[in-house]
Amino acid sequence: MSAFRAFGIVSSADNSIHVEGLHDYRPIGAFSFLGRFRVIDFPISNMSNSGMDRIQVYLRTRPRSIAEHIGSGRHYNINSKRGKIQMLFSEDNNQHNIYNNDIAAYMENIDIIERMHQEYVIIAPSYMVYKQDYCQLLETHIQSGAEVTLLYHRVENARDYYQNCRLVTVNRQKGITSLERNLGTAKEKNIFMDTYCMKKEVFIGLIRAAHELSSVYTLADIIGIRCKDMDIRGYQHKGYFASLLSLSDYYRASLDLLDYNMASGLFSNSWPIYTRTTDSCPTKYFETAKVENSFISNGCLVEGTVEDSIVGRGVTIKKGVTIKNSIIMAHSVIEEGVHIENAIVDKWAHIIHAKEIRGTIEQPQYIKRRDTL
Amino acid sequence: MAHNEMLAMILAGGRGSRLRDLTNKVAKPAVYYGGKYRIIDFPLSNCANSGIDTVGVLTQYESVLLNSYVAQDGRWGLDSKDSGVYVLTPREKADEGLDVYRGTADAISQNIDFIDNYNPEYILVLSGDHIYKMNYAKMLSFHKKMGADATIAVRPVPMKEASRFGIMNTDADGRIIEFEEKPKKPKSNLASMGIYIFSWKLMRKMLVEDMNNPESDHDFGKDIIPRMLSDKKKLFAYEFKGYWKDVGTIDSLWEANMDLLETKNELNLNDSSWLIYTEDVSTLPQYIGKNAKIKKAYITQGVRVEGSVTNSVLFTGAVVAPGARVVDSVLMPGVVVEDGATVTRALVAENVHIGKKAKVGSKTSEEITLVANDVKGGTK
Numbered sequence: 001m002s003a004f005r006a007f008g009i010v011s012s013a014d015n016s017i018h019v020e021g022l023h024d025y026r027p028i029g030a031f032s033f034l035g036r037f038r039v040i041d042f043p044i045s046n047m048s049n050s051g052m053d054r055i056q057v058y059l060r061t062r063p064r065s066i067a068e069h070i071g072s073g074r075h076y077n078i079n080s081k082r083g084k085i086q087m088l089f090s091e092d093n094n095q096h097n098i099y100n101n102d103i104a105a106y107m108e109n110i111d112i113i114e115r116m117h118q119e120y121v122i123i124a125p126s127y128m129v130y131k132q133d134y135c136q137l138l139e140t141h142i143q144s145g146a147e148v149t150l151l152y153h154r155v156e157n158a159r160d161y162y163q164n165c166r167l168v169t170v171n172r173q174k175g176i177t178s179l180e181r182n183l184g185t186a187k188e189k190n191i192f193m194d195t196y197c198m199k200k201e202v203f204i205g206l207i208r209a210a211h212e213l214s215s216v217y218t219l220a221d222i223i224g225i226r227c228k229d230m231d232i233r234g235y236q237h238k239g240y241f242a243s244l245l246s247l248s249d250y251y252r253a254s255l256d257l258l259d260y261n262m263a264s265g266l267f268s269n270s271w272p273i274y275t276r277t278t279d280s281c282p283t284k285y286f287e288t289a290k291v292e293n294s295f296i297s298n299g300c301l302v303e304g305t306v307e308d309s310i311v312g313r314g315v316t317i318k319k320g321v322t323i324k325n326s327i328i329m330a331h332s333v334i335e336e337g338v339h340i341e342n343a344i345v346d347k348w349a350h351i352i353h354a355k356e357i358r359g360t361i362e363q364p365q366y367i368k369r370r371d372t373l
Numbered sequence: 374m375a376h377n378e379m380l381a382m383i384l385a386g387g388r389g390s391r392l393r394d395l396t397n398k399v400a401k402p403a404v405y406y407g408g409k410y411r412i413i414d415f416p417l418s419n420c421a422n423s424g425i426d427t428v429g430v431l432t433q434y435e436s437v438l439l440n441s442y443v444a445q446d447g448r449w450g451l452d453s454k455d456s457g458v459y460v461l462t463p464r465e466k467a468d469e470g471l472d473v474y475r476g477t478a479d480a481i482s483q484n485i486d487f488i489d490n491y492n493p494e495y496i497l498v499l500s501g502d503h504i505y506k507m508n509y510a511k512m513l514s515f516h517k518k519m520g521a522d523a524t525i526a527v528r529p530v531p532m533k534e535a536s537r538f539g540i541m542n543t544d545a546d547g548r549i550i551e552f553e554e555k556p557k558k559p560k561s562n563l564a565s566m567g568i569y570i571f572s573w574k575l576m577r578k579m580l581v582e583d584m585n586n587p588e589s590d591h592d593f594g595k596d597i598i599p600r601m602l603s604d605k606k607k608l609f610a611y612e613f614k615g616y617w618k619d620v621g622t623i624d625s626l627w628e629a630n631m632d633l634l635e636t637k638n639e640l641n642l643n644d645s646s647w648l649i650y651t652e653d654v655s656t657l658p659q660y661i662g663k664n665a666k667i668k669k670a671y672i673t674q675g676v677r678v679e680g681s682v683t684n685s686v687l688f689t690g691a692v693v694a695p696g697a698r699v700v701d702s703v704l705m706p707g708v709v710v711e712d713g714a715t716v717t718r719a720l721v722a723e724n725v726h727i728g729k730k731a732k733v734g735s736k737t738s739e740e741i742t743l744v745a746n747d748v749k750g751g752t753k
Contacts (some may be wrong), residue, residue, distance in 0.1 A: 287669055
């Protein structure tokens with residue numbers, strides 16, 4: 001069964017979230033991921049692979065990079081006549097305004113939501129990476145008779161990570177009994193994946209209810225309040241899951257994928273992750289190149305050493321360079337003799353004079369976009 | 374260039390039989406080159422980058438794959454409102470039998486109705502099996518400036534090799550005074566590249582005449598160009614400088630791939646102002662494993678290297694397992710070299726598996742080894 005009975009919503013992160021450095025230039029959905037992807041490719045590919053062809057992407061701030069990346073959406077395999085990817089904004093509020101939340105954006109576009117022909121809606125975040133067949137989620141939701149089904153992932157490191165996430169408590173009947181912030185009180189927790197499945201009418205009802213109760217309530221807030229008297233169930237996700245709500249989460253989640261088995265679980269031939277091609281040529285490795293345990297994107301020129309790292313498109317790595325445990329984003333140039341360890345180098349950076357850039361595994365060093373060091 | 378001022382017609386019917394097993398099931402223009410491309414990506418991308426809107430691709434030999442490949446015109450950006458890539462195969466016509474294209478000129482003649490739909494001022498006739506980057510808009514400006522009836526792109530070849538080519542003899546202004554096919558005693562070293570711009574009104578007339586001429590082979594080089602010269606039409610040579618390769622044999626295809634490993638590679642596929650577009654595949658980036666060794670290599674996305682790769686070109690999805698060694702070789706898409714196997718001076722065709730500890734190719738062989746079928750594991 002395909003999930004054509006549902007339309008998709010790709011949501012933005014709460015306005016309380018700020019990922020150091022990277023977030024200054026683009027929303028999390030536009031963050032580069034594993035060199036050649038952007039984070040938003042994952043929710044959109046999940047929806048497309050599940051047979052959904054009507055998708056609304058809600059943007060809060062700095063929409064340029066996402067708008068360019070999504071374009072007509074044809075690279076996501078969405079029919080250009082029957083299907084559509086819409087980019088929607090909450091235009092009345094500025095970016096740091098407390099009123100600028102998901103409910104405000106849905107209220108502003110409520111007529112568009114009401115006009116959708118699909119009976120169900122699946123809402124997924126643009127700031128988390130996972131693979132999920134939404135047909136299965138929808139099927140389970142319909143079978144269970146629940147009003148809302150939430151996707152969650154069980155983790156064993158909720159004390160140290162997932163600080164900006166919400167947690168769900170699930171009873172034996174898979175009923176959700178609470179939805180609240182992660183306060184880091186225990187290791188083992190069910191992280192809410194900010195992914196919802198429900199009837200369109202239920203969704204509209206929740207939007208209106210939240211809006212009437214408080215102007216600052218989010219969809220998660222209203223569900224947290226309502227889970228006592230509504231039938232809200234949980235659906236457990238298995239496999240790779242990453243939440244990118246902080247720089248250290250982003251860094252760790254990226255480098256985790258250097259385990260090739262983990263990466264190939266996320267990228268199977270039957271579940272392709274689509275992205276926009278940049279038509280860059282293959283990567284050229286020179287006589288002096290030394291590369292180990294790394295993902296390298298196309299269009300790079302590699303003369304130096306790269307270990308346990310992720311390198312974006314069109315990066316130049318000159319002779320005598322060493323890059324370890326780092327993420328180097330597209331079009332950066334690393335000049336001769338530079339040593340980079342535990343760092344995230346943003347796009348178009350030029351590292352020439354600073355010969356030593358070091359962060360720690362817990363606190364990676366961030367280098368700004370277009371910066372010359 | 375105004376919309377559809379010049380229409381491009383790409384001749385893609387060639388079999389390329391000297392490429393042996395590589396062209397058993399596909400025409401030569403569909404053969405892979407350079408890690409992620411097919412040869413026809415080059416003329417198609419050149420057309421797109423030169424501002425040409427409409428391209429006809431004339432196919433004939435084993436054309437199913439080529440047809441479905443070029444029909445995806447969005448790959449080259451040729452999918453805007455007034456543009457497109459159209460596959461033109463020989464077709465049955467009302468008052469004639471089904472006819473194959475009898476020659477390069479006949480391929481155009483049989484599609485005069487297609488060209489008439491666009492009513493272009495000029496037509497550009499190209500070959501679909503050459504590797505080069507060229508701005509056809511500049512060639513058209515030259516054609517206009519000279520007030521030419523035909524402009525033929527030429528490139529200088531070493532004088533001692535000139536007798537292998539179609540040679541254009543020109544006067545001081547670049548006007549072609551004589552065309553000699555493989556001359557024993559060449560008078561010039563300007564070889565025709567098989568790239569022509571014709572003013573369409575005149576060419577249309579000539580093609581209609583040629584179609585009905587029983588003496589003609591219906592070929593541009595053999596019939597049309599000599600005819601134009603004897604009619605005292607204005608033909609000019611347009612000199613092209615830069616990388617150009619006709620990869621007719623396994624050795625030359627291998628060599629052209631190896632050219633990409635040179636530090637100063639003349640083709641420069643990394644030039645963002647003149648990209649070569651191709652099929653978009655959904656894969657991981659390339660992964661270089663824990664014990665991998667890479668030295669001089671040209672590698673594209675979806676490749677996984679766990680063993681050692683030296684002086685080689687690896688296409689999409691190729692896998693080099695731990696302990697495997699690939700030297701001076703080209704691995705086409707989906708090739709798997711299993712544990713401990715060795716590939717030396719070889720060109721391995723799409724999806725071929727080289728079994729554990731197998732050895733293919735040789736360091737000292739005169740010719741490059743073509744591996745077109747799976748190789749079973751070795752014993753040692």
